[in-house]
Amino acid sequence: MSLFELTTHHAAPELTEAEKRQLFIKTLIKEFKSGVAKLSYSALSKFKRSPNAFINYKMKKFxxxxxxxxxxxxxxxxLEPETVEEVYYTDEEKTKEIGGASPRSTKAYKEWKAVQAEIYPHKELVSSDLLRLAKRMANAVVSNRAAKHILSRIQQTEHKIEFEHDGIKFTSFLDGLGEVILDLKICTDADPRKFQRDIIYNNYHIQAGVYTTAVGEVLPYYIIAVDRECEVSVHHLMEDLVMKGISIFEKLVTEFKQCLEKENFDESFDYRAYTEEGIYKMDVPPYLN
Incomplete structure (x- = not known):
């Protein structure tokens, strides 16, 4: 159950969706001020877009x-191949047994799936097609020369770190930690030029700042990118870029605290506008001259 569902579960049934949203916001503000709630990079990246985007993210059903x-x-x-069979199971044998063009749409498959959910309540079902793709992509990573070099430099995987910055508590999960910090990304296109644009567009340099702050020291920071075509590229985020990410992270935390105090979580892009009224000004851009 999401935080929003927990907050509104016992709310009066006559409350409107807008009233439930306000109740959720007030509860969330209270939890952050009391130190109960924690931020993640994902949630903070939504706040970077706008306070409204942050609330939408927190309310969204997972x-x-x-x-x-x-x-x-x-x-x-x-990162942890020994855990795969413990966490996942596949439908390959059942789909072969049923046969046909769409075995997963049959009654036999749906009945089998229901039974498996009872047998393996703590496991996740993955289609045979998705598992085969995942194995090809994973093999592309572990056999890539650059990726192997970085993977050999980590000692801990899926490493959880809880820390506090300027009075706000955070939880981070690092893909790899050792001599370096490693982040493994599944991307649309691992072409180095395209992915390095994505690093900035998707705020991965800010994520590097969050994780570096969590670790407490500036370690070499690497991203391994792999796409569905099993292409792999490895990127070293240089220290200046990581430090820029830390600077933006610290600024966002300050803004987040101000938003908590002023309770401005209903604001959209007007939150960071140029005027007090929340309006953006636009002059003649250089390319029109």
């Missing part, structure tokens, strides 16, 4: 998509 499941599988196969 559902695992195929893309998310693929990412979890590749991470497990690369």
């Amino acid at each position: 559902e695992t998509t195929d893309s998310m499941l693929l990412g979890k599988l590749v991470h497990a196969l690369v």
